Amino acid sequence: MQRVLTLVAQAMFTVCAIGMFAPQTRAQTDFPETLVIATNSDYPPFILKDQKSSFLPDLLKKIGDEMGVTFKLRYLPWQRCEQQVQSHDAWGALPYTRNEDREKIYAFSDPMYQIDAEFFAYDPKGTKKQIRYNRLRDLEGWRIGGIQGYYYEPMFAAASLDVDYAHSEEQNIKRLQLNRIDLTPLPGTIGWYLIKKLFPDNIAENFYTLEKPLVSNGTLHLMTSKSYPGNAILMARFNTALAEIKTNGTFADVVAKHGLVLGY
Structure with a gap:
């Protein structure tokens, strides 16, 4: 009888342990709370030195709100932005255009601006x-x-x-x-x-x-490493959020706020 009780107790402990740690593991892999994005500190009119009043940081904030994540911008020279993506120190870099050489290494979001x-x-x-x-x-x-x-x-x-x-x-x-x-x-x-x-x-x-x-008709995109953990899921969520803010009028509001022309 004592052995049966011991086995039951061990099983209950295992179930509790799985219940405690499985959601945390999922959050850390599939649903991160913060994602690092590398970009340049001055790419007017899309990113200004006065970063709080810039188009792309504002747009990222709206996309992040829709995704349920926070984007942390890391301001670097362009070549270092790409290095950060390659080393997985950043999930992505923006704004980048697509070309044949880049598409061999990187994945690209849907167009963010034309x-x-x-x-x-x-x-x-x-x-x-x-x-x-x-x-x-x-x-x-x-x-x-x-x-x-x-x-x-x-x-x-x-x-x-x-x-x-x-x-x-x-x-x-x-x-x-x-x-x-x-x-x-x-x-x-x-x-x-x-x-x-x-x-x-x-x-x-x-x-x-x-x-x-x-x-x-060129387009600007978020550029990520194809080998970044969970990149396909993250990119799908990013594109879904981008599509949603384009549909509900948020994208147009951000474009107008910064005096740009609505391309999409």
Whole structure:
């Protein structure tokens, strides 16, 4: 009889132990309370140095509320953002565009915002002479300013273009005005934002874009490691939350708050 009671007690202890620890394990793996997102500290107009009034941090907060998680932003240079994703020190990084090389390594969320990529130019006389091209290779001979590690780097290399890489979009806009480069590719929203921020109207009006864009209907995404634990589940929840805030009007409210154009 004593042995039976002992076995029953042991079984009850095991059931209690499973009941105590199983929910915690599930919360830690499938449903984390906090997720780290790496991003750059200044990517106007999407992320500003005044981070509390930035579009993407605000948008992430709304998505996190819908998911039931808190996103912790970690502000780093772009290359370190990718390293954090690869090492799983961060679940994801944003904003990133998709390309063939990245898709071999990373997973991407549904589009968070729609952008284009235009070639900006500057003419001190205000003539705004168009540089026409059909293929990137047609831009051979023009000095192009870019940023190392950006999606267009392999595109320019394949076209054998003369590209001088800087550290930021702001540097390239300044170099354009100083005639140190002839062209620089930027999303239209970002390019015009920086130009109006950096220059008075009499100089800003001499900037222009080429008729043919580098990218049409480009999209910004959250980029994660395919090997991050539970990534498929997390990404599905992220996309569901993103779709919900687009449907219920929250997304449009955040876009309007920051003076952007609703693309979706």
